[in-house]
């Protein structure tokens with residue numbers, strides 16, 4: 001990372017710094033895919049854009065970062081309005097309060113953080129399909145390490161949640177999302193990601209589904225996630241810089 005001796009005025013972007021970060025993240029993704037012997041287009045980069053300015057996001061959107069992940073509903077609705085001129089796919093990746101599910105279902109293309117059956121049911125009941133948006137893509141957020149403080153379904157809750165969704169053809173459950181506890185070495189990071197991949201395979205077999213998405217990997221563990229089959233990485237700090 002680069003250290004700056006002076007801070008540029010905040011109306012102007014430090015575009016050299018942004019370009020370095022974008023190049024570095026893209027090459028980390030490509031290097032990991034090559035090492036894993038996976039095709040170059042198998043991972044989607046999602047900019048985890050909470051707290052970042054619309055100017056910053058526009059800069060990235062102009063350079064092909066067309067997927068943004070947001071955590072806070074009001075903040076993201078404001079950004080969606082200001083960035084309406086860009087062709088951006090919006091992902092909701094934050095904690096979901098049940099009184100917000102109707103708006104989340106309508107305003108996002110993907111919802112990654114479906115962490116309890118009640119939220120799955122509400123999204124399914126409230127999503128209003130249109131010709132352009134016949135289905136809502138969702139992911140089940142898993143908590144495989146049993147961390148009390150963290151949201152997410154345990155492995156044992158996956159099948160019953162998929163059964164609820166089976167009654168709602170307007171919901172396309174595409175797979176799983178994970179936010180594992182931080183680990184300082186790659187083999188420890190890989191353990192939980194590999195568990196998620198195995199659960200995706202076994203859940204597909206048991207439920208007769210073809211879920212195809214693993215949203216896993218952030219700034220500090222994207223390589224480990226890609227080695228274990230991630231198809232979406234959610235990168236904040238290493239892409240945009242520290243959150244303001």
Ligand SMILES: *Cc1c(COP(=O)(O)O)cnc(C)c1O
Pocket residue numbers: 048050071093094179218219220234235236237238
């Ligand atoms: C903020 C956030 C990220 C990105 O984290 P970084 O470590 O800054 O890359 C990824 N996923 C979720 C759900 C987040 O809230």
